[in-house]
Amino acid sequence: xxxxxxxxxxxxxxxxxxxxxxxxxxxxxxxxxxxxxxxxxxxxxxxxxxxxxxxxxxxxxxxxxxxxxxxxxxxxxxxxxxxxxxxxxxxxxxxxxxxxxxxxxxxxxxxxxxxxxxxxxxxxxxxxxxxxxxxxxxxxxxxxxxx
Amino acid sequence: xxxxxxxxxxxxxxxxxxxxxxxxxxxxxxxxxxxxxxxxxxxxxxxxxxxxxxxxxxxxxxxxxxxxxxxxxxxxxxxxxxxxxxxxxxxxxxxxxxxxxxxxxxxxxxxxxxxxxxxxxxxxxxxxxxxxxxxxxxxxx
Numbered sequence: 711x712x713x714x715x716x717x718x719x720x721x722x723x724x725x726x727x728x729x730x731x732x733x734x735x736x737x738x739x740x741x742x743x744x745x746x747x748x749x750x751x752x753x754x755x756x757x758x759x760x761x762x763x764x765x766x767x768x769x770x771x772x773x774x775x776x777x778x779x780x781x782x783x784x785x786x787x788x789x790x791x792x793x794x795x796x797x798x799x800x801x802x803x804x805x806x807x808x809x810x811x812x813x814x815x816x817x818x819x820x821x822x823x824x825x826x827x828x829x830x831x832x833x834x835x836x837x838x839x840x841x842x843x844x845x846x847x848x849x850x851x852x853x854x855x856x857x
Numbered sequence: 858x859x860x861x862x863x864x865x866x867x868x869x870x871x872x873x874x875x876x877x878x879x880x881x882x883x884x885x886x887x888x889x890x891x892x893x894x895x896x897x898x899x900x901x902x903x904x905x906x907x908x909x910x911x912x913x914x915x916x917x918x919x920x921x922x923x924x925x926x927x928x929x930x931x932x933x934x935x936x937x938x939x940x941x942x943x944x945x946x947x948x949x950x951x952x953x954x955x956x957x958x959x960x961x962x963x964x965x966x967x968x969x970x971x972x973x974x975x976x977x978x979x980x981x982x983x984x985x986x987x988x989x990x991x992x993x994x995x996x997x998x
Contacts (some may be wrong), residue, residue: 712883712884712907712908712911713907713908713911714911715879715880715883715884715908716880716883716884716886716908716909716911716912716915717911717912717914717915717918718879718915719876719877719879719880719883719888719912719915720876720911720912720913720914720915720916720918720919721915721916721918721919721922722872722873722875722876722879722915722919723872723873723876723877723888723890723912723915723916723919723962724915724916724917724918724919724920724923725869725872725919725920725922725923726869726870726871726872726873726874726875726876726919727869727873727916727919727920728869728919728920728923728924728928728929729865729868729869729872729923729928729929730862730865730866730867730868730869730870730872730873731859731862731865731866731869731933731934732869733920733934734859734933734934734935735934735935735936735937735938736859736933736934736935736936736937737859737933739937739991739995740859742984742987742988742990742991743988743991743992743995744988744992745992745995745996746995746996749859749860749861750861750863751859751861751862751863751866752866754863754864754866754867754870755866755867755869755870755873756870756965756966757867757870758866758867758868758869758870758871758872758873758874759870759871759873759874759877759966759970760870760874760966760969760970761867761870761871761874762870762871762874762875762877762878763874763877763878763966763967763970764970766874766875766877766878766881766970767877767878767881767970767971769878770878770881770882771881773882775885776881776882776883776884776885777882777883777884778883778884778885779884779885780885781885782881782885783885783886783887784887784971785887785958785973785975788975790974790975790978793956793957793958794957794958794975794978794979795957795978795979795982796956796957797952797953797954797955797956797957797958797979798953798957798964798978798979798980798982798983798986799953799957799982799983799986800949800952800953800956800957800986801949801950801953801954801957801960801983801986802953802982802983802984802985802986802987802989802990803949803953803986803987803990804945804946804947804948804949804950804951804952804953805946805950805961805983805987805990806986806987806988806989806990806991806994807938807942807945807946807949807990807994808936808938808942808943808946808947808950809937809938810943810946810947810950811890811950811960811961811962812890812891812894812950812951812954812960812961812962813890813916813960813961813962815947816890816894816913816916816917817916817917817919817920818917818920819916819917820917820918820920820921820924821920821931821934823936824940825936825938825940825943826936826943828940828943828944828947829943829944829946829947829950830947831944831947832943832944832945832946832947832948832951833947833948833950833951834894834898834951835948835951836947836948836949836950836951836952836953836955837891837894837895837898837899837951837952837954837955838898838899839951839952840951840952840955840956841895841899841955843956844955844956
């Protein structure tokens with residue numbers, strides 16, 4: 711059952727990215743290009759998603775639990791830290807270089823564009839490497855805390 | 858050239874928001890694409906892989922369905938960056954979203970909708986560095 715729900719959510723998400731043309735790197739780059747021929751469409755995409763997600767999340771959280779799985783899986787509340795700030799800064803550079811972020815990249819698999827498939831392959835390698843760096847870093851921290 | 862499209866942008870955005878709310882309502886999960894795909898590749902929990910792979914498979918299916926019902930014209934869709942830049946950009950986006958705990962969907966949609974202070978800061982930072990990157994590559998290089 712979770713598979714059916716998440717497949718439906720993925721389809722809706724991909725359809726939304728397609729309808730809003732966020733699958734088009736040219737449009738995303740034109741939004742990011744404030745000094746050029748600026749295309750503010752992305753602002754309206756954000757507005758549309760928040761117009762639904764803000765009240766929608768509020769209603770869902772009022773239920774106290776999801777339909778299946780027992781409880782909501784939310785990120786632990788953590789203070790601002792260097793990985794968040796640095797990671798976000800690095801992520802933005804990748805986004806700005808190609809005009810593609812992970813959601814649109816995966817949705818663009820539908821185009822079978824070789825550039826997108828290579829973007830995804832490189833992204834997965836980056837994720838696996840960064841994940842092992844992160845694990846090693848937290849292991850070192852724990853060792854330091856014990857000594 | 859892309860022409861400003863506020864209406865289809867807003868409607869598409871609303872569908873993205875609906876997807877995020879639906880995923881939270883049904884299985885209690887955040888619709889953060891980078892975290893979903895990363896944990897599908899590197900499982901952190903025993904039962905966590907199948908729903909994530911299903912979500913990822915749904916993304917291109919959504920594009921295909923939208924096109925099949927005649928709501929998408931792909932003629933203006935352009936991949937301007939060269940192949941080597943694509944590979945570098947993908948790698949950087951993968952590293953950054955992993956270290957920074959999320960990407961555009963997780964921070965700028967789900968995080969903002971939950972008023973998460975970390976996501977608000979992350980969104981402000983990645984939009985700024987992305988704009989700076991485009992400025993450098995388009996206007997200074």
